Amino acid sequence: MHDDRKLVEARLERVLRERIRPAVYPVTAPLDVEIWSTTGEPVPVAEGLAATTRPVGEGTPWGAPWGTSWFKVTGTVPAEWAGATVEAVLDLGFTPRTPGFQCEGLVYRPDGSPVKGLHPRNNHVRVGSPVAGGEEVHWRIEAASNPDLDANGVPFQPTPMGDRATAGDAPQYVLGPMRLAVFDETVWNLVMDLEVLGELMAELPLESARRWEILRAVSRALDAVDLQDVNGTAQAARDELAGVLAAPAAPAAHRISAVGHAHIDSAWLWPLRETVRKVARTTSNMTALLEEEPEFVFAMSQAQQFAWIKEHRPEVWARVKKAVADGRFVPVGGMWVESDTNMPGSEAMARQFVHGKRFFLEEFGLESEEAWLPDTFGFAAGLPQIIKAAGVRRLLTQKISWSRTNRFPHHTFLWEGIDGSRIFTHFPPVDSYNCEMRGRQIAHAANNFKEKGVATRSLAPTGYGDGGGGTTREMVAKAARLRDLEGSATVRWEAPAAFFDKAEAEYPNPPVWVGELYLELHRATLTSQAQTKRGNRRSESLLTEAELWAATAAVRAGTPYPYAELDRIWKTVLLHQFHDILPGSSIAWVHREARETYARLGQELEGIIADAQRALAGEGSVELLFNGAPHARGGVPSGGAAPEAGAGSVAPTPREGGGYVLDNGLLRVEIDARGLVVSAYDLTAEREAVAPRQAVNLLQLHPDFPNQWDAWDVDAFYRNTGRDLVEVTSLGVEGEAVRVERAFGESKVVQLLSVPNAVKRLDIDTEVDWHERERFLKLAFPLDVKADRYASETQFGHAYRPTHQNTSWEWAKFEACNHRFVHVDEPGWGVAVVNDATYGHDVTRAVRAEDGGTTTTVRASLLRAPRYPDPETDQGVHRFRHALVPGAIGDAVREGYRANLPERRVTGAAAAVAPLVTVDGDAVVVSAVKLADDRSGDLVVRLYEAHGGRARASVAVAAADGFAVDRAVPTDLLERPLPGSAPLAGEDGAVSIELRPFQLVTLRIPQS
Template identity: 85%
Template sequence: MHDDRKLVEARLERVLRERVRPAVHPVTTPLAVEIWSTAGEPVPVAEGLTAPTTPIAPGTPWGLPWGTSWFKVTGTVPTEWAGRTVEAVLDLGFTPRTPGFQCEGLVHLPDGTPVKGLHPRNAYVRVGAPVAGGEQVHWRVEAASNPDLEASGVPFRPTPMGERATAGEAPQYVLGEMRLAVFDETVWNLVMDLEVLGELMAELPLDGARRWEILRAVGRALDAVDLQDVNGTARAARDELAGVLAAPAAPAAHRVSAVGHAHIDSAWLWPLRETVRKVARTASNMTALLDEDPDFVFTMSQAQQYAWIKEHRPEVYARVKKAVADGRFVPAGGMWVESDTNMPGSEAMARQFVLGKRFFMEEFGVENDEAWLPDTFGFAAGLPQIIKAAGSTRLLTQKISWSRTNTFPHHTFSWEGIDGTRIFTHFPPVDSYNCEMTGRQIAHAARNFKEKGVATRSLAPTGYGDGGGGTTREMVAKAARMRSLEGAARVEWEAPADFFAKAEAEYPEPPVWVGELYLELHRATLTSQAGTKRGNRRSESLLTEAELWAATAAARTRTPYPYEELDRIWKTVLLHQFHDILPGSSIAWVHREARETYARVAEELESIIAGAQRALAGDASGGTVLAFNSAPHTRCSVPAGGASAHTEQGETVPPAPREGGGYVLDNGLLRVEIDARGLVVSAHDRDADREAIAPGQAANLLQLHPDFPNQWDAWDVDAFYRNVGSDLTEVAELTVEGASVRVERSFGASRVTQRLSVPADTKRLDIDTEVDWHETERFLKLAFPLDVKADRYASETQFGHVYRPTHQNTSWEWAKFEACNHRFLHVDEPGWGVAVVNDATYGHDVTRTVRTGADAGTTTTVRASLLRAPRYPDPETDQGVHRFRHALVPGATIGDAVREGLRANLPERRVTGSAAEVAPLVTVDNDAVVVSAVKLADDRSGDLVVRLYEAHGGRARATVRIDAFATGRAVLTDLLERPLPDTEPPAAAGGGVELALRPFQMVTLRLPRA
């Protein structure tokens, strides 16, 4: 016992670092290196292969920011190395930081054949095993000099490097050594033995016999190593370890299903175009590793990334397709990208699965049964129904382990959504989607697993991700040693489907979690980059309209349906819902391109809509004005239900002076008082004789807070932001502009202009806000203090709404101090409520206070989050002009909130033509049933597809009438428009289809042309 464990552990670390690891490549010889660089966009491979090069020596700076360099690497294997294993070690100038965040390369043969990728933890290229000696080495390496945005070692420091125009021209890297080397496999295996045992030993109990058994064996192995002749004594050292490595794991040991993985962000600290190359490099690495190890299995999600390889690197794609056919390279998740799931609208969330699953089926003949979202920032409560409707039954994520306040109580459970659908869900207890197969991580997974005693299995996504790279041969070697090793969990390579099948079989009745999976972190992603968020919402709305009007024109006038255009646009919009684009957490380059893309998308969709509506309206010289509605305009119509010749609403009422200053807007249904500060001090529902605004308070109140989170600038808003804030009550100008009250304010370096109006014949106050924003590290909110006692409020999510508490009884409720909604929020008391609707915002908070004094009433304050100004990763986040539209709807039911939210996002359109009226293509006779999509079937059969859902949260019966289609032959389908098995077709009734829906149930109907 005198051999102190700390001495052995310290000795092990030093001997590995200074003697054993260097001996893996005991003999080396330099390679000749030449370079050609371009500062612009990446060139085609053929051009890079033939570009003229000049010599470059180790230690030479290279690589403009975001540039590309092609290295020519040549040499000859020494004849004296014959019979030995030889590989090249190619150092582009790597630093010890994690792969994926610095320079990377892809090695090619002279004919352009990809060999494998290069990154700091995977810099070797095998030449031969064994070599004959005299082999000629000739490679071309495409190397990306992407800036390391955290190279200073200070995370989240504002940097101009995230935009090519501001990144400068300083070389980013210094070329390291490029050498041929003898590879000593025995020494390399000794490194793996010692690392696995050392890592395991550190995790075992101090007083356990197994720890001391390993300690003694490691000590003997180190004694057996001659530090002056590591290569000659490595075998003897391995022999000393053979016994402890052969001891099998206990029968009850936790079982880890390892799957090779490289979670690659489709954009983040690099632009989209760089992800195309990251995916190609990683796929090349992984197909090469699959060839080396027969047990290894790799999985990759995101159909978009496969599509990029197919388009840009067909030679890499051919290798991927073969590996998929062999069952070794496994497409996962069945989504177009690993999207955010909080903010995408109903149809967009559905189309993520439709387009992703269809791609995998068409390209590989594979249909996934799992959704794969390891890094998404929380999960909306409507998602289970969407997953199931897409034909899947499972979900994997680990991001909830990042929550800062509460520890989620399960790792394997059944997740129930708002409609009652349940999905078998697994959170890997390894708490990482970048597992490196270390002893510490595997021991953590076993200790951390919360289902001990009723389940035995967890999954470990293994490999470098975020910026790519994937699994390494070292990870594979460690997994092999832990396949059955006493003191460790049992590790086995398995595809996700195999893991899920075994996990469900052993745990058929897991605990149930109901409602959203809220991430107690990254709440500010609901607000950052307002321009990106507006572009997403507008694109979703325009796609809804484009499909509706194109389908209507095809049915009425035989106008060709724009299948290719809509498919391409949907894929573009879905790509930009990736969980670092839509949430606003990418570099400036990404969001600049996103805004430009959304502008092009809007222009193209407007053209599709206009073309369809012109076809429907007839000759423009006819002079008839048709009003086309994609949102409900009467109680018996539906959001995507048709077109009519009457207007959506009457004129807006003119303002009148208010005693004491300000103005009054009164249409006989709603009386709104705006005081001299431009604030709403009264919103009186005349029918109910009820005031919406809390006594002594004011709505339409802009509030400004400091915003400097502890870390993750673009991602986080910390609760302490609420401790300090200011109300923006100073008014620069208050005037009447047409039928609106115009309010101007200045604060800091920014300016706000608002227009407040009340349309005739509706209880709705419209508030249009324009902000010229030039603040830094500030958070802007728009507040509505309401005289409503509500313990909970409704927030729209996909295909329905979710309820959240207004109080903070528990830490779980306190943690939801910033949450997501779509088009509306609704608070109510029995019999009376208020809605706040929007056309572009997602983040919000709802709080409640009890007033003092004789009143003693409750104020429920709804605040919409408008703008932030974080400085990392985009130091100019949201600078410039932004426009928002909100509406306050006193006396609103949930149905009113649904209707007004849709109206705010799907405005009426007017077209001049000769047609007298265009009847709706689809009508529904129940206001609780909302149509979310009307389109032609994706298989181009001409069939009509209608998707609808119950929107109020109760049971509903409805008759759906579809003109020009044979409704008697309607069938119920899944999201991919395939008939549902064991399901009776809906009954025909009254010239339509009769449906009975449970709360929030979503249904897809397919109808052949009459």
Template identity: 85%
Template sequence: MHDDRKLVEARLERVLRERVRPAVHPATTPLSVEIWSTDGEPVPVAEGLVAPTRPIAPGTPWGTPWGTSWFKVTGTVPAEWAGRTVEAVLDLGFTPRTPGFQCEGLVHLPDGTPVKGLHPRNAYVRVGAPVAGGERVHWRIEAASNPDLEADGVPFRPTPMGDRATAGDAPQYVLGEMRLAVFDETVWNLVMDLEVLGELMAELPVDGARRWEILRAVGRALDAIDLQDVNGTARAARGELAGVLATPAAATAHRVSAVGHAHIDSAWLWPLRETVRKVARTASNMTALLDEEPDFVFAMSQAQQYAWLKEHRPEVYARVKKAVADGRFVPAGGMWVESDTNMPGSEAMARQFVHGKRFFLEEFGVESDEAWLPDTFGFAAGLPQIIRAAGSRRLLTQKISWSRTNDFPHHTFSWEGIDGTRVFTHFPPVDSYNCEMTGRQIAHAARNFKEKGVATRSLAPTGYGDGGGGTTREMVAKAARMRDLEGAATVEWETPADFFAKAEAEYPDPPVWVGELYLELHRATLTSQAQTKRGNRRGESLLTEAELWAATAAARTGFRYPYEELDRIWKTVLLHQFHDILPGSSIAWVHREARATYARLAEELEAIITGAQRALAGEGTRELVFNPAPHARGGVPAGGAAPFDGQGDKAVPTPRDGGGYVLDNGMLRIEIDGRGLVVSAYDRIAGREAIAPGQAANLLQLHPDFPNQWDAWDVDAFYRNAGRDLTDVAGLSVAGGAVRVERAFGASRVVQLLSVPISAKRLDIDTEVDWHETEKFLKLAFPLDVKADRYASETQFGHVYRPTHQNTSWEWAKFEACNHRFVHVDEPGWGAAVVNDATYGHDVTRTVRGDGGTTTTVRASLLRAPRYPDPETDQGTHRFRHALVPGATVGDAVREGHRANLPERRVTGGAAEIAPLVTVDNDAVVVSAVKLADDRGGDLVVRVYEAHGGRARATLRADGFDTARAVLTDLLERPDTDAEPPARADGGLVLALRPFQMVTLRLPRV
């Protein structure tokens, strides 16, 4: 034979497209279709099943944006099809686009029993195999006409379709053919044979014998096909391929553990309510496929999504529970949602695992051993300790492969967090969490795998996500052919636990990566949708405060501890930490609802806090201050109230020579010039100026912001090449003990209040921005006279250090990073902190001045104005609170960061003073949670961590609780049998903590 390989490949592609694939369904007959539509919210299934319908023909437009239509589909299997396999092929108007981003449907029997989901690459419903002929077909399809936000093929174009309020009512889809069809399994298998071999052939070396062996076999198979009688000759064509498909893989072949998967964003280009239905469709699909394919295994993460099924589609949930019990539908990850991990605070990140793992344990008796976060935008360095403390020890993600600057050096490794905790980590080298089991993808995984020679296996999450229905029968068929096939990696369906066990066994001493797993992409998610981020921060703070005061009041007054309310609110806040909600990368509808939700939750939490504090204060007329602000010394308080002493006053502004004002409390002197800029922040105690010579702090800077891609997600480094300082002042005055600065720029206005407390070495800056810019980036700059080669930014249960220099591409790539409540810079003997109450994104840079000194500039990121996917992102009024703390140690930064997020509360009552329920005698040990145990047994749960980055010894006391019977627990409040019990002394617990160590204690009532 002398067939040119390119001719054979081209011939294969055309014969498949034009002859073989169409022959899978050699005979068809139309179904009768009727429709009923609602433009409002989805109706209950029972209502949709009986809704009055009208006939609709193929080619008819249907479906307003975000609407729901119920199709009635009926027909009869022709008698002459008896003995054959028959299925329906139902085209709702699908486009060639990826599943999950267009219309979707869920097929029901007339009694409401769900059958399976419909998607563009999974549009069949089996009728019988074989049929008797004459069977009556009757289905009801709940179809969602979700708009394709990229339907014109141009991604990231601003669109009004992201909110029902602006999407209009034009039909989104045109009904396709709805037909019964004979399914020729032999032809379908021929398609699978040819696709697998063709894809494998394309990946093999051009001059390799195996490629030519496959090429010749494919050529013979194509010769065996009668193009006028594909169905009659398919078996003979398959026979020509049997030999090359039976050749076993080499012993050294890479091993791929496939796990069925359907990465479903809990919100993104659709609202939360639509995700409820996406999950039901996908779970219906996957439980059906599990029944058909005995080797197949499917994994689904996000306890919230299971909870939605339980609440909204109990009949689907029952099928899931059975499949879980059979060990084939795997609850993965153990988190409430696949959250962002950069921005959630310490307690919120812990509670993601608490609520996720507890749900899986209570509902299924299953405890996941891995964190499953394939799509999260980078991973904070505090996460390994949290994973371990939750009883897990592994992590899977794929997202770091999206980094644009540096190629991460490992696929399997040990990740070490800030406290020294390590977790076994795997990045699938297939570089996708939606693997389609193509030969190209499997070959890429084998070539790409960086641990060759010391490890042999990787994992491939396989299936269409985002409502795309999960794994398909075609993917399962391809995996079966690659189970043991020469030239390909071997593929086997396995659970995540089985994969990790084998990977750890063969690679017991993997390389170690220390510190955060920074994604060199999507950095703007730390700033986009500022009100969503403020709502999250406020929700976290109010929740921990509500737990503290409710526990204190319950222990001392009999106040009813609001278990149910706190559980529900925590889960709602955790849901909104999903990695496309909190990062600000969802459609307008999602963020509009998030703002309303946060406001409602804040109102509920404020009521809980007020009720508990009033119970503690009792009856009387004395004014008590709860959460009294720590002053120049003292750690982070864990509750308590004292009579108001009037020390909340501010230093009185006085005129400054040359214009402006001075704020001076004897510890700190602030000079504000006529432009409203801080030109001096003099630490009187240290005799040290904080502001770099000739520079000004409280400087707002405006940059153009038009990234190359991913508008809401990305800010590209070139944004720094242009921009302007906002130094024009529209008003400068004194207002209530503060200096009031007004500015106007573009279509926006800013009002700032600058003040210095009487008894704290701190400059408070309250900023209100009425923001109406487009594609701009607003920063707040503090150029500090500090020679800092690195800086600290708070993360979960500690802080992480990052270099201020750009010696390598790794440092350069971190030009925008995350902090929680503070950023701290220092040189030996003196430092400064910038704290905040709602922002996360920031940058820190350094320059050497002409005088030889070094300026380290800290800039907080305030606002952006991207136009996709929400064209009105951040338009409106925003409030921020920052503080500059000259002379600050890390401990001062920790304390002031807490203060900025914990408001003083004044309550009238009769108590002389309310002592804290829990006290710790070392400022380095921070109490992050005080609550009653979730099992409602009345025990007190206290979580503390070492916050300064050194070893700490502290005595913890809890009023009314028995320290002698205290036990260390994991995050789920279960005794930690491996931990050394805490020592007791003087009626307290003596804790010896390593740097950044977090511990949870459970104390019974006395």
């Protein structure tokens, strides 16, 4: 008999949909349901359990946006169901859309113990197997009516639903059936058999004998099913499939290590407080599944999310701790959150691992050796040495598969950072961190794998994310059938460490990728939500100062070191570096709260700094200058007597033809009548920084309407059109600065341009009252420099990118990330653009026809105005500080720090305050001075080589009781001695160190 392929496939699809799947629950009975709702913040579990409810029936609208409803569900198992398996099927009003973006629930027993989470594709709760009949069902469900922000079916549309203040109170959902049901396990297994075979069949080549073998077996199985008695004939159908399901995979089949996964964004299309509940629901679900499925392994990253469960859901935490102790619920990643890695500063990126790993060690006694960042929007070139310095050896990511221009050439490789550190990295070829064990996904992983012939295995993170509930029993069942099935890759549940052990063992010499892992997508996340980015940068800088001055005051004045306060603040800042908060891609609610949080943290940190500096200054009237920027004494924060009055900036003088001149003997700046800088002449080098007939400090406005992902993306075509903002509203002098005012559209700009005394630097302070929509604002610096590449600061150093577009890889980097500076140079001379709060930028080059010279243009990205997911993104007043700095890379490093760590004046009795730590190497920068986290009182100094060459330096601690430096212990980021590294002997109160280019070193100096 010859069955037509398309007829069998169409028959399978319809019979499954209309007959077999509905027969999984052949008999049902209604449950009684009551409800109590609140539109405010979620109430404690005990309050929700005790709430007075009212009856509600199927079809009843419920749930204001962002509200919470507590359902009381009761019923009795019918006596005639004795001996059957019975489940409750609870439909809160779920839609067919992707889980994680609609209502969700957590089922509790009357005593407050959790049962499991309810999700759109996982809404069953087991009552008994088998039941005796007559069992009483009594549950409470905490249900979140989170709005579906794309409920109209059109994604990326502006919506008021992204903030409770604008979302209204209309019910979001309609209650669906809430019923007890007999669960027919045989029919359910038949569904799994047919789905696996049908999906495999669809992926096999048409001419494959295996495909036709499966097709005929499926046809026989469908013949064996009596559509009027599916439950009575399901086993006969399964018998027809047993042979094709038992055929083993080929010995050379690709090997997939599946790990249960539920990637939960710590905030995104929901606020932080809702993530707490998403995590509780998902982990309740996963601990229940672990009890049911002995081979299943689940992994969860983000120490913050574990900490939330511990703090807010102790009943769930107890189950998680037990599952971790059993070895099948695996904490991974070793980071506080799955952060963005482009924008966090050096210390913040280090502290992500410090706080994450320390939490796992303290709570579980586990040390994760795998960094886990499946969804992060690209990876900075400085990250490998941070990973390595934290005692982590391996990295998993997925997002690079989203790149739109070039396909990344490897799935398993060594990633080399700016200092030469290498990390074994895997990039799963399944191209998803929400694998569902579908046949097309498994086939794609095998076919897509780029290391064929030299490696055989990959990893598949499996489960619904973002509150979708994690892995389902259906995914586990499919994985069991794919364990050893002809025509398919093989699937085994394994912990990430087990996968990496095997992958490293079979592939000892993988290829090497050097430099950043640039995501060719989501480039606008470097600019969106400017106030969130400013809050992050300011918090990082204040934390650097707070630790320095608190440590100095503790050593010098005996002031108590604020361990607990700094720990809490660090964790809050790290949380807000999550890859949808700092990148600006969350709803309005998230960014409103972020702004409020940064303001509160800023006040706390200013208080810590002020208290420490007052303790050092003593009681008196002498004015002291405290300088936290590492540009004095080779990169050491210091304090000393305040300079004399008049040491600020030079006074502007009129310029012939209009405008002003600023000249401090080192740098001569000419500002024309348009308020544009037409000359920035380096008087010592006798070089002009501004390209001929060009002007720097040029604001440029572009249209900005990407093809999708509004807050995330900027597409290259934005550069096709735009205009220079050269019209000036007013031009004049304000104090020692030139004041420039402009207006455009509905917005206004005020700039102050100044040149400080004795420093080769043009400061540009910009205030923008921004009311544009779907526009992109840039600040341009066309420079008379021939540079084939440029440097941009990244964590613990800088990375180079080309200025040309020889290849598609170079073209794709049309918007990139820098920290405090971008530097372009020719041999012997260069120019930096430094900033205090911006990250996005672009650098282009052009050869001038008139003189054959090259213009290299650096443009800082200031503001955008996307309308999704926050329709009011960036509306309002913003302040930026940039500076144009002629000089070498060391000048860029110094001035970049200076722009971010301001000088402070304090009155006291002391004539001067010597720096606690001094370093005499100009290329060596101190990134942290603090007391050890273990509260031993030891001093910790972290430093790095900042110029990209080899360096020697002497590190000294100024004489103080208990800190005569006789030795320093090299440590990892967690302040533990490095294996095989001997303590450095001190001499004359200092230790000498040698550093490789960009090498990061942490020294622990014990009390004598």
